[in-house]
Amino acid sequence: MRDDNRGQPPDNIYWRNGVAYGRVEIAGREHRRSLRTTDPQEAARRVADWIEELKADAGLIERPMTWMDAVVRYIEEVAPGAVKPDVLTRYQCSLKQVHPWLGHMEVRKITRRTIADMVGGRKRAGVTNATINRDLTAVSRVLAACVAWGWCDDNLAKTFDRGAMTRERRDPIVLPPEEHIQALIDAAVPMFGLMIQIYRFTGMREKEVAGLEWTQIEMTGHRMAVNLTRTKTDRPRSIPLDDIETTMATKVLRTVPRYLRTRVEREAGGNPVFWHGEGEPYLTVSSLFGALRRRVNAERARAGRDQITFRLHDLRHLFAVTYLRKGGNVYKLQKILGHSSIKTTELYLAYLTPDEQMIAQHGKGTVTALSGRSAQ
Secondary structure, X not given: XXXXXXXXXXXXXXXXXXXXXXXXXXXXXXXXXXXXXXXXXXXXXXXXXXXXXHHHHOOOOOOOOEHHHHHHHHHHHHHHHHOOHHHHHHHHHHHHHXXXXXXXXXXXXXXXXXHHHHHHHHHHOOOOHHHHHHHHHHHHHHHHHHHHHOOOOOOOOOOOOHHHHOOOOOOOOOOOOHXXXXXXXXXXXXXXXXXXXXXXXXXXXXXXHHOXXXXXXXXXXXXXXXXXXXXXXXXXXXXXXXXXXXHHHHHXXXXXXXXXXXXXXXXXXXXXXXXXXXXXXXXXHHHHHHHHHHHHHHHHHHOOOOOOOOOOOHXXXXXXXXXXXXXXXXXXXXXXXXXXXXXXHHHHHHHOOHXXXXXXXXXXXXXXXXXXXXXX
C-alpha cells in the first residue's frame, strides 16, 4: 500500500490507509508498529511514549516508574510504620477501586485531568462522595511518597478541588425506636444482644466495643469507667459508667459471661468482653448486625409489620440525644464520645427543646434563674 502524508508528520510517523504507524531506530535496531490512531496529535504522543519504552528496554534511560510500582513500594516500605492496620486495609480497598484509571499509567504522567476522570468515573458508578474522598486520600498518600522518592513533582490528589465535585453532605441523624432495638436484641444470640445494648448505653464506636477487653473496665471501688486506649483519634479516653445514661451499661456488663482463659492465654490473645466460639472477639460486627436486621425484617414483613432500617452507628446518635435530653452537659458528652471538635457534638442540640438546649449548654441552674426572672 502507498504511504500518504498528513501535513509534515515527524520523521518517525508515517500513515497507511489513514492510520498512523511508528518507525523508530534504537541502538541500531529498527522498530515498527501501528500507533492505532488516526489523530496526528495523539500519534505524536503515542510515538513519544513508545520511544521512551524502547530506550528503557535497551538500557539507554532509566525505566519510568509506574503507578503499580508506587503502590507496591508504598505498601511494603511506607505504610507499615505510618498508618494503622485497619486504615491500610481501607487504603488498599480504595487503591483497588481506582486501578482502572491509574493502574496502567506512569506516575509522572498522572495529571489533574487523570484525577478528575477518576472522580467522574466513580461518581457515574454511583459511589458516594464520602467514599470518593477516601479514595482520593489513599491516592494522595501514595503520590506523597512518590514526590519524596523523586518519581513526580506534585501530589495532584492532594491539591484536587474536592469541594467542586466531592463535597460531602452529612447523613441525617436517625434515632432508632426502642421497639426496633429490642426486636433485634431478642432475635440475636445472647452475647450479640448484650453488645447491642452496650452500643446503646455508652455511645462507643463499633470497633471500640468489638475490641473491648476486661482489663479496660473498672467496676470496683469508687471508680466505674471504661478506659479506651485504641480510639479513632488515637487519643485515650474514659467513659464513666455511673453517669446519666451509662449506668445502664454497668448493669449489662455485670451480666456478660466471661470466657475462662489461663494467664498465658490472656497475655497472648487478650481477654475480650464480647466473644464467640472459643473466646474469639467479633471482627465483622457491622456485617453481623446487617444480617440480623435482614433476618428480623423478613419475619416482620411476613407479619405485616414495619421494617427496621437503622444502622449500628445510629445507636451512638441515640445515646447522645438521650444523654442530653436527660440533662447531660454537651461538653461532657464531647469527652464521652471522643469528638475532636465541640461543633460535632453540638449537632445533637437540634434534637432538643429550647429548655433542653439551655440545660445542655449552660446547666440547670441557668434555666431555673431565667424562669425566675420571667415570673417576675
